[in-house]
Amino acid sequence: MQPVGKSDILLKLEADESRSITLKESYLGVHVSPLTYEGIVTELKTRIKEGEQSTIIAVNPEKVMAAQKDPQVMDLINNSTFQIADGTGILLASKLKKGTITSRVTGVDMMARLLKFAEEEGYPIYLYGAKKEVIEKAAANIKNKHKGITIAGITDGYEQDEEALIERINNSQAKMIFVALGSPKQELWIRRNLDKLKDVQVFQGVGGSFDIFSGTVKRAPAFFRKFGIEWLYRLISNPTRLKRQLNLPRFLIKVLFTRK
Ligand code: UDP
Numbered sequence: 227m228q229p230v231g232k233s234d235i236l237l238k239l240e241a242d243e244s245r246s247i248t249l250k251e252s253y254l255g256v257h258v259s260p261l262t263y264e265g266i267v268t269e270l271k272t273r274i275k276e277g278e279q280s281t282i283i284a285v286n287p288e289k290v291m292a293a294q295k296d297p298q299v300m301d302l303i304n305n306s307t308f309q310i311a312d313g314t315g316i317l318l319a320s321k322l323k324k325g326t327i328t329s330r331v332t333g334v335d336m337m338a339r340l341l342k343f344a345e346e347e348g349y350p351i352y353l354y355g356a357k358k359e360v361i362e363k364a365a366a367n368i369k370n371k372h373k374g375i376t377i378a379g380i381t382d383g384y385e386q387d388e389e390a391l392i393e394r395i396n397n398s399q400a401k402m403i404f405v406a407l408g409s410p411k412q413e414l415w416i417r418r419n420l421d422k423l424k425d426v427q428v429f430q431g432v433g434g435s436f437d438i439f440s441g442t443v444k445r446a447p448a449f450f451r452k453f454g455i456e457w458l459y460r461l462i463s464n465p466t467r468l469k470r471q472l473n474l475p476r477f478l479i480k481v482l483f484t485r486k
Contacts, residue, residue: 235323250309251325253481255300256290258316259308260326263339266308270343273307274401274427279420281306282430283413284333286313287477288470292410302413310336314454315474319481330454334435334445337404340428341372344402350378352395352426355406356436358382363440383407392422402428406436 235251250257261269266282273280283306293300303309310331311317320327344351353365365380378398383406385391395403403426405412412431420429437443445451446459457474461467 235320235325251320251323251327253316253319253323254290254294254477254484255304256285256293257304257309258285258311258320258327259331260311260320261308261331262329263331263336266310266331266336267339267343269308270428277427279427279429280308281413281416281420282308282310282336282428284312284336284409284431284433285309285316287315288313288473289409290316291473291477299410302410302417305417306413313474314457315477317454318478322478322482333430333432334438337430337432337435337439340402340404340430341368341375345372345375348374348376349401349428350376350399352378352398352400352403353380353406353436354385354391354395354403355381355383355412355432356434356440357384360436360440360442361406363442364436367439367441388419392419395423396425399425401426402430404430404432404435406432406434408433 235253237250237252237257249260251260252258259266270280283303285303289299289303293303310333311320311327312330312332314330317327317330319325341351343349353361353368355361356364361380361382365377369375369377378400379394381391381394403423405416407415409431412433416429416431423429434443438445446456450456450459457471461471
């Protein structure tokens with residue numbers, strides 16, 4: 227892994243200059259893809275054609291800080307195909323370090339973009355995770371919005387029989403799966419089962435996104451989204467998140483005082 231360019235945080239992970247997928251930024255050792263939603267979809271099209279499986283993981287300051295203490299988390303993130311810049315903190319870090327990330331790529335919006343992609347290409351999708359009533363409502367809302375989409379199957383996130391679930395997903399012929407079990411549970415599940423799910427080519431860990439698609443949890447109002455301060459809205463609505471959110475300033479200070 228040779229750093230390239232003027233900034234310390236840019237990494238070129240492979241020699242293949244033609245593929246933007248190999249370009250990453252690195253914050254405290256955690257890789258982040260500087261690709262936009264469209265850039266990721268373009269890369270996915272190529273990878274799907276080539277028969278490659280892809281995994282998408284959302285990166286935020288909380289996960290980067292967790293990775294400092296837990297090499298397994300670091301490894302899970304860095305071995306994903308795409309690490310999307312989900313948190314405002316990642317965007318700020320990129321600005322501080324003269325990186326190239328210009329906007330957030332949130333997990334929920336990435337999923338929304340992939341649903342459109344699946345509908346356009348006729349790729350069946352599978353939804354796994356969240357409570358039964360949440361996933362049922364999310365699936366109904368998705369079908370309502372994307373009339374042409376094939377939802378090959380849904381399973382709530384409290385299913386215990388993993389082998390039976392794998393068989394069900396394989397029988398469904400789904401090409402994309404969205405896994406909502408929270409982090410790092412969903413990423414561990416994906417890693418454990420990637421090789422057993424040969425037909426599935428796109429795996430995204432989506433955390434609480436089904437709660438949003440179902441309407442159970444509301445997104446922050448437009449004002450907070452526009453200014454990248456959804457974290458403030460979530461803090462006001464749920465002050466017990468303060469401890470988790472302290473990771474944001476901790477992360478930025480650490481990035482500022484760390485060369486790589
Ligand atoms: N969840 C699940 N099975 C579990 C644990 C959690 O399906 O064993 C679901 C939970 O119902 C919720 C989502 O996983 O829908 C977790 O969302 P959260 O916002 O906590 O995830 P984060 O994005 O913060 O990792």
